[in-house]
Amino acid sequence: MRLEPTPRPDHTLRVSARLITSSTILHLSADELERAVIQEQMENPALDVSEKRVCLFCGSPLQGPFCANCGHFEQPTQPGFSMGETQQDEHEQQWSEYHSYDIYDYRFNENDDDDEFDPLASISVDQTLADTLLQQLHTLIAPEDAPIAEQLVGNLNERGYLEISVEEIAGYLQVPVERVEYALRHLQTLEPMGIGARDLRECLLIQLETLAEQEPPHPLAYALIDRHLDHLGKSHFLEIARDLKVPELEVRQAAQYIRGNLNPFPAHTYQSGTDNDATIVYTRPDILIRKAESGFEVELIEEKRYGFHIGSGYGTQPLRLEDDPGYQEIQRYIRHQSDRAKFFIDCIQRRWRTLKQVAELIVDYQREFLDKGVRYLRPFTRAEVATRLNLDESTVSRATANKYALLPNGRLIPLSDFFDGSLSIKDILRELIATEDTRHRLSDDELARLLTMRGIPMARRTVTKYREEMGIGSSRERG
Numbered sequence: 001m002r003l004e005p006t007p008r009p010d011h012t013l014r015v016s017a018r019l020i021t022s023s024t025i026l027h028l029s030a031d032e033l034e035r036a037v038i039q040e041q042m043e044n045p046a047l048d049v050s051e052k053r054v055c056l057f058c059g060s061p062l063q064g065p066f067c068a069n070c071g072h073f074e075q076p077t078q079p080g081f082s083m084g085e086t087q088q089d090e091h092e093q094q095w096s097e098y099h100s101y102d103i104y105d106y107r108f109n110e111n112d113d114d115d116e117f118d119p120l121a122s123i124s125v126d127q128t129l130a131d132t133l134l135q136q137l138h139t140l141i142a143p144e145d146a147p148i149a150e151q152l153v154g155n156l157n158e159r160g161y162l163e164i165s166v167e168e169i170a171g172y173l174q175v176p177v178e179r180v181e182y183a184l185r186h187l188q189t190l191e192p193m194g195i196g197a198r199d200l201r202e203c204l205l206i207q208l209e210t211l212a213e214q215e216p217p218h219p220l221a222y223a224l225i226d227r228h229l230d231h232l233g234k235s236h237f238l239e240i241a242r243d244l245k246v247p248e249l250e251v252r253q254a255a256q257y258i259r260g261n262l263n264p265f266p267a268h269t270y271q272s273g274t275d276n277d278a279t280i281v282y283t284r285p286d287i288l289i290r291k292a293e294s295g296f297e298v299e300l301i302e303e304k305r306y307g308f309h310i311g312s313g314y315g316t317q318p319l320r321l322e323d324d325p326g327y328q329e330i331q332r333y334i335r336h337q338s339d340r341a342k343f344f345i346d347c348i349q350r351r352w353r354t355l356k357q358v359a360e361l362i363v364d365y366q367r368e369f370l371d372k373g374v375r376y377l378r379p380f381t382r383a384e385v386a387t388r389l390n391l392d393e394s395t396v397s398r399a400t401a402n403k404y405a406l407l408p409n410g411r412l413i414p415l416s417d418f419f420d421g422s423l424s425i426k427d428i429l430r431e432l433i434a435t436e437d438t439r440h441r442l443s444d445d446e447l448a449r450l451l452t453m454r455g456i457p458m459a460r461r462t463v464t465k466y467r468e469e470m471g472i473g474s475s476r477e478r479g
């Protein structure tokens with residue numbers, strides 16, 4: 001008789017439904033979590049959710065429609081849309097009309113009181129770009145100027161540019177030109193940045209002025225847009241450099257800044273839905289990384305935004321009414337809803353703890369990257385994070401999937417970038433290509449040799465792969 005080991009029942013690996021639910025909540029993006037909270041609140045009367053009005057971009061308390069800290073407008077949150085690779089690809093295509101030289105782009109409601117207890121008031125409704133702009137504009141101008149606002153917004157083309165002159169609108173409405181210009185100036189302060197511009201130059205200058213309020217732009221950016229836009233669109237960097245009497249490398253860096261931070265077609269940040277309505281495409285950070293005196297601090301916007309607790313009457317057992325035939329049914333219902341709410345709250349709190357643990361470890365490890373830039377990004381893996389935090393690697397993967405971090409310099413990046421060891425190499429590769437002799441474009445073999453000379457052994461096929469990922473053409477295409 002042959003004896004073989006047989007697993008004992010108590011040694012069998014079992015995955016509970018609770019563990020699956022907890023892992024699922026950890027994996028959710030910010031938009032998906034918002035929908036999950038709304039759905040759970042509507043289905044479970046035992047769950048009470050208090051929501052503070054905070055800016056969904058920087059986490060600061062909101063007093064009005066605009067954030068006083070970062071200037072972002074309080075966006076109506078639409079489920080299911082985020083700035084992913086598809087939208088970034090569209091952004092690259094928009095610039096293709098003005099740039100032939102592709103550079104790797106490393107870029108990074110308070111309800112009315114009457115609606116407070118109305119569950120339908122919390123359901124998001126699709127809005128067109130025109131609806132959103134008019135709602136914002138009506139809060140900034142006098143009520144008698146509403147027809148002007150409607151004419152301005154109604155005459156925006158699919159790219160977000162104003163197609164007729166202010167004089168035409170003034171003549172049609174029989175109002176002074178100054179009133180139309182006043183309303184237009186307010187329209188041009190709204191998001192998406194650059195909306196209401198009359199041409200590409202004005203569109204980019206509006207965006208540059210807005211970004212300058214947060215951090216100084218590249219010193220040559222204004223001159224390139226204002227005086228050399230045609231040359232910039234044709235990638236005539238050498239001609240621009242000669243005219244401005246600056247090195248060509250600085251012109252290329254300024255062009256890279258413009259391409260990475262400005263959008264030539266502001267209305268394209270809205271995506272057409274199935275009903276031909278424009279739906280907001282809005283990327284918001286999950287994690288805020290701030291620079292403090294003692295180092296870097298990590299905050300979660302969700303934690304600042306949401307508060308969860310068990311509703312009154314569900315935290316205690318109902319009165320025992322022995323003679324009431326429906327007593328046991330009521331007791332079971334209350335206990336079930338209370339347990340469900342407690343479990344949901346526990347899953348959310350586990351999500352927050354895990355996200356903070358992972359983010360704090362990443363920030364501590366990548367301090368040089370946060371201080372000095374992408375060139376100082378250190379090789380790091382999710383497996384290392386899991387080992388250091390005594391977590392499962394799949395847990396770390398869920399915690400970092402579809403999550404974004406707002407860096408101290410205002411740049412928004414996916415958490416996955418912290419684990420992409422190729423970014424620093426791509427930055428060096430981009431620099432080599434930007435400084436190459438225009439009469440002799442560097443081949444992939446030559447780029448591989450230059451990287452190897454810098455202490456970064458690299459095969460030609462790897463250079464080709466990175467170059468294509470950055471959207472940079474081959475030496476023949478660049479020539």
